Amino acid sequence: MSAKKARSKKNPGVLPLHLKHLMLLFKGRGRAGTLIVLSVAVFFGLWYGLWQEVGRDVLASEQYWLTRENVEITPPAKWVHRDIRAEVFRDASLDGPLSLMDEDLVERIASAFSLHPWVADVRRVTKHYPARVRVELEYRRPVLMVQVPGGLLPVDAEGVLLPSSDRDFSPIEAGRYPRLVGVDTVPVGPVGTRWGDARVIEGAEIAAALGGVWQQLNLDRIVPSTLVELGHGDEYTYELVTKGGTRVLWGRAPSAEMPGEARAVDKVARLIKYREENGTLEGRDGPQQLDARTAATRAEPGRQD
Numbered sequence: 199m200s201a202k203k204a205r206s207k208k209n210p211g212v213l214p215l216h217l218k219h220l221m222l223l224f225k226g227r228g229r230a231g232t233l234i235v236l237s238v239a240v241f242f243g244l245w246y247g248l249w250q251e252v253g254r255d256v257l258a259s260e261q262y263w264l265t266r267e268n269v270e271i272t273p274p275a276k277w278v279h280r281d282i283r284a285e286v287f288r289d290a291s292l293d294g295p296l297s298l299m300d301e302d303l304v305e306r307i308a309s310a311f312s313l314h315p316w317v318a319d320v321r322r323v324t325k326h327y328p329a330r331v332r333v334e335l336e337y338r339r340p341v342l343m344v345q346v347p348g349g350l351l352p353v354d355a356e357g358v359l360l361p362s363s364d365r366d367f368s369p370i371e372a373g374r375y376p377r378l379v380g381v382d383t384v385p386v387g388p389v390g391t392r393w394g395d396a397r398v399i400e401g402a403e404i405a406a407a408l409g410g411v412w413q414q415l416n417l418d419r420i421v422p423s424t425l426v427e428l429g430h431g432d433e434y435t436y437e438l439v440t441k442g443g444t445r446v447l448w449g450r451a452p453s454a455e456m457p458g459e460a461r462a463v464d465k466v467a468r469l470i471k472y473r474e475e476n477g478t479l480e481g482r483d484g485p486q487q488l489d490a491r492t493a494a495t496r497a498e499p500g501r502q503d
Contacts, residue, residue, distance in 0.1 A: 263296065264330075270332045274316070279365050282316060289314075298329055304323045311335060344377075352366070357402045358391065377419045378398065378419070405420065407463065421436065433454065434454075446487075446489075
């Protein structure tokens with residue numbers, strides 16, 4: 199009977215099956231991998247537990263909360279007289295709490311700045327610790343004033359309507375830009391969108407091509423004329439008129455040049471050369487007509503309007 203009792207007792211040296219499997223993980227080839235996995239699990243377990251204790255306090259720290267003053271932008275161009283950053287935060291309702299930990303923070307800020315009419319492109323938005331965001335911007339550049347019944351409206355080289363309040367352009371500033379006349383349409387959208395008239399878009403292209411020589415050539419305005427004789431009602435040629443009354447036959451806009459037509463850069467070079475040789479674009483007896491489309495920049499007596 200005592201022998202039966204002895205046989206019924208469990209052998210203290212025998213491990214349960216699941217413990218045997220666990221011990222095998224620490225032997226042989228799998229030992230290193232098991233230790234790594236276990237170490238990583240322990241690390242993240244401790245990290246998670248610690249974060250549960252202090253995470254809320256960390257995120258509430260000023261080092262994670264973004265304010266308008268902590269957003270750095272590309273300095274506005276000299277022709278922009280507005281506080282771009284302040285207007286973006288106001289118009290996009292970004293004055294609420296912003297955290298560096300927000301997953302959509304970069305997208306929200308990029309979208310907000312892209313809507314400002316003076317911003318042509320948001321090149322990059324990066325966030326940094328402690329709370330700081332950098333926004334790289336490209337600003338729109340005014341190249342043309344469109345004459346309308348109410349005054350002058352500025353556009354950039356792509357015909358995008360720009361802000362036109364007194365703080366954006368003084369009368370003196372507006373007078374320095376090329377002026378497009380003969381436009382009988384109004385902008386189809388708000389500031390920051392294209393005008394919607396081919397004459398404005400093409401006039402802006404011509405103004406951009408002339409650039410800084412506009413005043414040097416003593417030019418006053420750009421005049422579009424419909425190609426009625428060719429039956430193309432939506433295509434235009436253009437003339438430049440000097441302050442002295444001389445008319446310069448320019449031809450088509452850079453984006454609409456026909457095969458064989460002189461390029462805009464060549465037309466500008468011809469006008470500069472003519473002025474250098476003659477001192478002015480005006481004729482000896484007053485206004486004349488010049489043809490910038492030909493290499494000789496042919497001069498003819500000016501017509502009376």
